[in-house]
Amino acid sequence: MKYFVDLRKNSLATGKSINLALSNRARKAMRIVGLEEDVLSTTVHMKGRYIHELSGNDYFLPYDPVHKQNLYSINRNRLNSVLLTAAEDKFNVNIFFEYELVDADLKKGIVHFKNLRTHEVIEKTSKLIIGADGAHSSLRNIIQQQDRFSFSQKYIEHGYVELIIKPTEGKLLDMNAFHLWPRRTFLMIAIPNPDASFTVTLFMSFDKFKKLNNSKLYLQFFDENFPDAINLLGAKQITEELPLKKPRYLVSIYCRPYHFEDKFLLIGDAAHAMVPFYGQGMNAGFEDCTVLNQLLDLHNDDFAKVIENFTNVRNEDARSICELAMYNYKEMSSYTLNKSFRLRKCIDExxxxxxxxxWIPLYVSVTFSDMKYKKCIENRRWQDKVIRTMLWILSILVITFSFIYYYLTMNNV
Structure with a gap:
């Protein structure tokens, strides 16, 4: 793990700030270690998506209209602070800041860390070393030099910049909703914070960002595509701050195996980074912890069996959610504007x-259950097949009854 500073003590600590959406999988992992209530106390619950169409025809789509389950918005730094404090206070964990992994002897289970202040390199040995060091994992970079390690990464053509809706303007929006401005080839989202502000993220192709190279073009762009958001964000933020922001990249990462022998294991984004459009990156990472904990119980803490089994159990599910995350960008940016999408949602509900x-809708199974991600996809395919069959039968019945009616009418029966 690599932290340059203790963000609990340094208010200037920076990093990714797209709000995280807690759902069932992360909540389950936190519940196991007694942290669920502490974490939820700092969140804002979101009941569904509030869609802002360009035409002004806004509408609300609940996440779960049957059981009324919610997502929970939490600031990334706030969540990290809660977890770091709990690790120190409750679980006898020692945390060292301002160190980075620079090398490892995989065969011997030895890792080398460099102190970022003094540049001193220290050596540590352990029976099991777990790398949870993110999409650009230093440990994975070392492991992938070994034979028969499969690795791929894909950067999508879209990047993102972040903005803020201040509390005074945020009060004009529904505080318990995930706000979405879908525009086919790009989109903007706004996620609530406890102080009534909203964290706003604009996703768009890098080519489009490049063309908007001055204040006038950005203001024109918002006037044409997000006219209702100009007053929420403020013209100053759009014209003075936004042109200075550099779009960040979005990447999906696949690898296999997640382990090296019985000494090293990758989890979370280090093993399976994904784009943020399903809100499952953090949830999948926490579910890794749940699965790992279950395997430790199953195999009586036999690391050799546990980590090999972890790769076999988790790899296909992780690949499935990475693919779903890519799909959900199309759903949020484009499909939500289609009448067929709303019709399908009504049928599902x-x-x-x-x-x-x-009959569990795809979004509900992914977000509000612990159904395996692969099973969620298989379940959706089965549902698609059922609906196609129903529509085919309905079409046959309509044609048959139309023919009978026509026959009876022509023969004056």
């Missing part, structure tokens, strides 16, 4: 209300 144990 109707069947879900009558058969909640059988």
């Amino acid at each position: 109707l069947l879900y209300s009558f058969m909640p144990e059988i």
Whole structure:
């Protein structure tokens, strides 16, 4: 793990700030270690998506209209602070800041860290070393030099910049909703904070960002595409601050295996980084902890069996959620504008209300259950097949009854 500073003591600590959306998988992991209530106390619950169409035809789509389950918005630094404090106070964990991993002897289970202040390199040995050091994992970079380690990464053509809606303007929006401005090839989102402010993220192709190279073009862009957001963000932020922001990259990462022998293991983004459009990156990372904990119990803390089994159990599910995250960008930016999408959502909600144990919509299964991600996709494909069959049967019935009606009418029966 690499922290340059203790963000609990340094208010200037920076990093990614897209708010995180806590859902069932992360909550389950926190519940196991007794942290769920502490974490939820600092969140804002979100009941669904509030869609802002360019036409001004705004509408609300609940996440779970049947059981009324919510997502919970939390600031990334706030969550990290809670977890760091709990690790120190409750779990006898020692945390060292301002160190980075520079090398490892995989065969011997030895790692080397460099002090970022003194540049001194220290050596540590352990029976099991877990790398949870993010998408650009230093430990994974070392492990992937070994034979038969599969690795791929994909940067998408879209990047993002972050803005803020201040509390005074934020009070004009529904505080318990995930706000979404879909515009087919780009989109903007706003996620609530406890102080009534909103963290805003604009996702767009790098080519589009490059073309908007001055204040006048940005203001024109917002006037044409997000006219209702200008007063929320303020013209000054759009014209003076936004042109100075450099878009950040978004990457998906796949690798296999997640371990090296019985000494090293990768979890979270180090093993399976994904784009943020399903809100499952952090939730999947916490679920890694749940799965690892279950395997430790199952194999009586036999690390050799546990970490090999972890790769086998987790790899395909992780790949599945990475693919779903890519799909959900299309859903948020484009599909939500289609009438067919809303019709399908109505069908899902109707069947879900009558058969909640059988018919679980894709979003509900991913976000509000612990169903395996692969199973979520398989379940969706089954549902698609059922609906296609129902529509085919309905079409046959309509044609048949139309023919009978025509025949009876022509023969004056």
